[in-house]
Amino acid sequence: MEHTTLLKDYQCINCGMQTGEMVLNLKDHYLTGEDYLIVRCSKCHLLQTHPRPSYDKIGFYYASEKYISHSAKHESLFSKVYGLVQTINFSSKYRFAIRDRRAGAILDIGCGNGAMLNHFVKKGWSGTGIEPGDSARNIAKSEYKLNVFDETKLAEFEDKSFDVITLWHVLEHVYNLHERLAEIKRLLKSDGTLVLALPNPRSFDAQFYGAHWAAYDVPRHLYHFTPEIIEKIMLDYGLKLQDTRTLWFDSYYVSLLSEEYLGSGFLGKIRAIMIGGYSNLISLVKRNRGSSQMYRFKF
Template sequence: EEKHIFSYYDSPEYSSHELKKYSLFNSIYAKARRINIRNKYRIISGYKKTGSILDVGCGTGELLKYFRDKEWKTAGIEPVKKAREFAINQNKLQVFAEEKLNDFENAAFDVITMWHVLEHVYKLNERIEELKRILKPDGVLIIAVPMIDAYDAVHYGPYWGALDVPRHLYHFSQKTLAHLLEKHALTIDKSYPMKMDAYYVSLLSERYKHAGAAYLKAFSIGFTSNRKANASGTYSSMLFAVRKN
């Protein structure tokens, strides 16, 4: 049930919003996150050079901090209190609880982002309509989600790290995501691979499957997933730039 789900975000295994004590795994995660932030900025700045951005599910606000330093107007939504308070107190960002999403004015943002967040949302259709309401007519909605039909998803089956039960409520393919967005008069403008995710998710999957991090095996599966995706077009995770019809 929705009222119980937040206890799972406090799990020691859930590290999306914070890095705990040093380990090789967390060190790799931190370096990958820094690279990903730069890549995300590059893609978004291809649509908007500057403006207002809302990051829904912003965690501790590392992405927003990067955009703020590039002179964007930033805001975040983060349901997990611990991460939200870190973003506010340590990163000095404007970050609000999830229920505050309804308080934003119509057409308030040039860019709205959801990085591996859509699959967590209980009221999926209502959330998409709310995001559409606060997005400017010429704005762009950025959605990043894992792909249920990617090679590594099929390879690992029930051990695939991006299944993330019970936190992930939905699992998308490109086709099912496009269909969902079309219901709300939204269209995918362009898709982008998130190639580093194949390695990270494969490493998670190895931990779940073997109760340990088999780095070489995870690298091999991640590499194979990306290589096969170069032909199929379906990567482990993908970023979609979405516009209003």
Template sequence: MQKSKAVYLTCKDHSVSGETFELIWNKHQDILITTPQPSLEELPNYYESEDYISHTDASKRLFDKAYQWVKKRMLSKKLQLINSFSTEEKTLLDVGAGTGDFLHFISQKNWKVSGVEPNEKARKLAKAKGINLFEDLAAVKNQYFDVITLWHVLEHVPNLEEQIQQLRKLLQPNGVLVIAVPNFESYDAQYYKEYWAAYDVPRHLWHFSKRGITRIFKEHEIELKEVKPLNFDSFYVSLLSEKYKNKSKNPLKAFYIGLKSNMNANSAKNHSSLIYTFKKLK
């Protein structure tokens, strides 16, 4: 093994396969890489689970209801964020749009929207809401956007460097890129270690720290402007992590760890998940 790489953790796929994967630390980029990574043909198989609810509008179980409640609550916060950007045409591309709730919501708030979602089931649910989505980023042609958003999506995309290049090409000059991803340097990540639900191997192919994600995008002439926390994520992730670690969701313990994670993060700014705002350099 090269000196620039080392095994950070070995994690299990708790949702689908039960297989184990290594998280390899790439010293140059300061990110963790899931190893081995499934091929493009194999990857969809790891999403075939009722536990993977971002591709559905499920609200039967308590867990589903909590997820859908947080998702709806976040819509107005996301709108507030993108409205803070000074844009001329208010054009937005959402990558990994899921069932289209975010695009449907902001399309009613004077935003011209487009979206990408590889999951066919999710695209059909979005279409029923009047939102037509592209199957992949390569299908978006001859369009340029003031804002591109990826809400917990970048960690899923194969061929990371190529995807970043495509995103840059689709941005208007001085366009804004908004990316929300888990932070493996958070307190809850350090507490749960290999049981931390936000590792979610092998669906999460890449795992970011603040330093790492800043470094990668700077290499593509995309500059970090602001970092904001996603406070709800520590509670949701801790609830799942308790299930993986102790075979029980243990909501009181999960709430305590989630709260402690947020309190610790107030000084270090290392929340469970972070929203990064980047700007394309001319």
């Protein structure tokens, strides 16, 4: 039975529908403690954060120093482990993204401090980055000497400029989703590859932690793409799914953070490792159940 509710000011960004089912009631555990809903569109079934912060207020939710993906410092033990894991992650992300392609032009949208983009550049790729955050962009420029611009630059690139476009845990943050996807379609070469990494609300750790699942990360994550929905959305842009792969470390990282939000102490950390491991085990057996997944698309 479908419980569809008309929510005040709710409109699906994907299909325009104004009714949706409330799936979860949750908080911004990371920064403000504010309450949000996860709503499933009654027509296209996309999960969205409700209410959506207004465009001019969204920067506020990223203001904290804690936003680890944009920080190049590795001070605490947690951050050190994260840094080490990230390095291991880079090569699997790289291999998945390029497959049998020779080095060409890559555009990394939402490149953060540029560490992943720099990995491509070191392998001989011509790299360009887009990053809306000033401090992360400046690190990418000063630390890695990368060509990184703010989002306004996207409109200036010529059609079909890039062999590979990557968005590593970025599309869920993009405010004007369809505008951005149309731009990506325009910028990608006919034989180009689009690579996305996204948290997966269908994973075991997502189901286990529910409203405390750290990868909901509301209101910074505006959408919560299931593998089925992202495949459908990209098909609207003529991009066909080629392959998916689980990002094995994300289940542990997200579970540890979820336990932190639950305030469950040392035993919670032990449980997080078990849940992370179990989530990975399930994704080995069942397709599209990884905590976070990479997706590769081509025209």
